[in-house]
Amino acid sequence: MSLVTGQIPLVPPRPADRPGERIKVAALGGGHGLSASLSALRRLTPDITAIVTVADDGGSSGRLRAEYDVLPPGDLRMALAALCDDSDWGRTWRDVMQHRFRGTGPVPSSLENHALGNLLIVTLWELLGNPVDGLKWAGALLGARGTVLPMSTTPLTIRGSVRDEVEGDGVSLRQVDGQANLAHASRFGSIQSVEIEPADAPACREALDAIELSDWVVLGPGSWYTSILPHVLLPELRRALESTTANRLLTMNLRTQTRETPGMSAADHLEVFRRYAPDLRIDAVLVDPSVVEDVEEFRAAAARLGATCFFDKVGAATGRAVHSPLRLANAYHDVFTSFCSRDTGSEEP
Structure with missing residues (x-):
């Protein structure tokens, strides 16, 4: 629904091309x-x-990745939202994609902290059976000004080597698996190397x-x-x-x-x-x-x-x-x- 007129546009608006674009x-x-x-x-x-x-394994993306054996949708969702134009249609769908559920009832919500856009993308993947096709449909719905693709259709895992300081001016290296774990571990040491699996x-x-x-x-x-x-x-x-x-x-x-x-x-x-x-x-x-x-x-x-x-x-x-x-x-x-x-x-x- 247009936030200005209160009417639902029949098709997403497309910006006119200008010379040099x-x-x-x-x-x-x-x-x-x-x-x-x-x-x-x-x-x-x-x-x-x-x-x-496609290596994210934390938050809503990590939960969906683990529960449905799919690519983590979060970074893909953010890319789609960024490509929405500055029209009523684009701003509305950008906000819809980025909306996170926050339970307020007496019963804990299974949707807690899930981004609606993540759920929409996983739904399209289940219906179409193809991650690239699902992202194309999501982009068409949003009127995205461009195309969003995963770097791989295989979910990836990041493994890193973190250098920690220990007592006596010594250092130690430890292996950390997973993007979320690596980000947390790097608060206490410096990343020395990374690889993907x-x-x-x-x-x-x-x-x-x-x-x-x-x-x-x-x-x-x-x-x-x-x-x-x-x-x-x-x-x-x-x-x-x-x-x-x-x-x-x-x-x-x-x-x-x-x-x-x-x-x-x-x-x-x-x-x-x-x-x-x-x-x-x-x-x-x-x-x-x-x-x-x-x-x-x-x-x-x-x-x-x-x-x-x-x-x-x-x-x-x-x-x-x-x-x-x-x-x-x-x-x-x-x-x-x-x-x-x-x-x-x-x-x-």
């Missing part, structure tokens, strides 16, 4: 980081394919095609070890990223000191990425100058990836460490335009 973009990541990039990119083009991590899981075929046919591939922002790196840990996906003729853009986070990356600088993030994907060339790195402590060190790390640095203020005006969709869209536009004009110069922070 037809650039094809594949955006990779998960969670709030991918939502940020999608919210920006949908302001630039309707040809977006979101390729989403099954290590040889097949990538989603449609995702591989989207990477091959895109003009730009955008990775990040997002949790470095659990949202960004899984895409290069999947062999088929990493090879597709290495071989595509698309330009590749890596978007940095607005904070370097997170639960997953304590003590790491912005340059350290790039070095970790290069360690897991040494043959993957990155064309551009977009970073807010506020997170770069040593500009020359950062430029050098980017150069080892083959990348040109673009410094731009992309954080929200509130000062919180969240991306502004409009600022990020403008920054993406500048990067895309720069490469189209063969001018790869960058602005100083």
Whole structure:
């Protein structure tokens, strides 16, 4: 129902295409980081394919994954919601997809903390028997400005090695299984390495095609070890990223000191990425100058990836460490335009 007129639209509205909108973009990541990039990119083009991590095992997604043996729907739901446009239809369905049930009755609710969008996606999967088809139907219902795909149709598990400090200035390494457990464990130690299981899981075929046919591939922002790196840990996906003729853009986070990356600088993030994907060339790195402590060190790390640095203020005006969709869209536009004009110069922070 339209929140303005109180009437139910017969079809979801489609934004009119404008000249220059037809650039094809594949955006990779998960969670709030991918939502940020999608919210920006949908302001630039309707040809977006979101390729989403499928290793979440916490909260509503983890419960549905365990109970129904399906892909975790949460990050896929967030990507769909981010692609809803700013019309009555889009805003209403975005809120519907993100709505979480909170029981208020005297009896504990089995729906407690489930997101309605997660239940809708799992319903479509059960009815259609195909995760890609289910996401297409969900996108059509929402009027999503783009396509959402899982990075693999096989549920993945993240395993990490966490370095803990012990008494006597010693250290110990312990193995942690599961994304939720790894995020919790990293509060008390630093992640040293990550891997996914099954290590040889097949990538989603449609995702591989989207990477091959895109003009730009955008990775990040997002949790470095659990949202960004899984895409290069999947062999088929990493090879597709290495071989595509698309330009590749890596978007940095607005904070370097997170639960997953304590003590790491912005340059350290790039070095970790290069360690897991040494043959993957990155064309551009977009970073807010506020997170770069040593500009020359950062430029050098980017150069080892083959990348040109673009410094731009992309954080929200509130000062919180969240991306502004409009600022990020403008920054993406500048990067895309720069490469189209063969001018790869960058602005100083």
